Amino acid sequence: xxxxxxxxxxxxxxxxxxxxxxxxxxxxxxxxxxxxxxxxxxxxxxxxxxxxxxxxxxxxxxxxxxxxxxxxxxxxxxxxxxxxxxxxxxxxxxxxxxxxxxxxxxxxxxxxxxxxxxxxxxxxxxxxxxxxxxxxxxxxxxxxxxxxxxxxxxxxxxxxxxxxxxxxxxxxxxxxxxxxxxxxxxxxxxxxxxxxxxxxxxxxxxxxxxxxxxxxxxxxxxxxxxxxxxxxxxxxxxxxx
Numbered sequence: 001x002x003x004x005x006x007x008x009x010x011x012x013x014x015x016x017x018x019x020x021x022x023x024x025x026x027x028x029x030x031x032x033x034x035x036x037x038x039x040x041x042x043x044x045x046x047x048x049x050x051x052x053x054x055x056x057x058x059x060x061x062x063x064x065x066x067x068x069x070x071x072x073x074x075x076x077x078x079x080x081x082x083x084x085x086x087x088x089x090x091x092x093x094x095x096x097x098x099x100x101x102x103x104x105x106x107x108x109x110x111x112x113x114x115x116x117x118x119x120x121x122x123x124x125x126x127x128x129x130x131x132x133x134x135x136x137x138x139x140x141x142x143x144x145x146x147x148x149x150x151x152x153x154x155x156x157x158x159x160x161x162x163x164x165x166x167x168x169x170x171x172x173x174x175x176x177x178x179x180x181x182x183x184x185x186x187x188x189x190x191x192x193x194x195x196x197x198x199x200x201x202x203x204x205x206x207x208x209x210x211x212x213x214x215x216x217x218x219x220x221x222x223x224x225x226x227x228x229x230x231x232x233x234x235x236x237x238x239x240x241x
Contacts, residue, residue, distance in 0.1 A: 178235025
């Protein structure tokens, strides 16, 4: 296939599953990471997927990193904006620093990732953008005002980009995972998972990172060219009002 895909936060968790799935489909994949070089190097050694370190919250770092990826692998035609953090606190205890750090990474980081590649996509008349949002961006979540705000904002980003990019052959869509069995979620005490989280999921289980990856591989494919500005909810039927 030969197209180059950039996956932010692509060496761990859901991002790692997405990176591997895209590579299996024949894409050239670049995965970014923010801090853990040892784990990123192990991921590259295991998969053959190149990893690049930069902070998506910093526009200049993102632009320079993207330029390096394109020098190494070719023009980026697929972007999966997956990098994200949590700094949870009930709102009355949330600090301005906790608010800003999450906004800068999860929301501004999406801008910083897409904006440098957007002109090239427009020039080439092709692009695929997928933003990994969250069920909590759809329904809200106590203790996550900052995180939910960013993930709801991500849905506004893709709906707007879809309208701007459609005539240039660019699609922008979102995937909203529910509770997925990543390292972070499985670190929750088992009694809490079994008593409070899994009972909310009609499927009766956590999702798997590979299930989110399959949503992404479809959305970036040529077969999904008429799907634009949409949100796929992958949550085991954990519906909400």
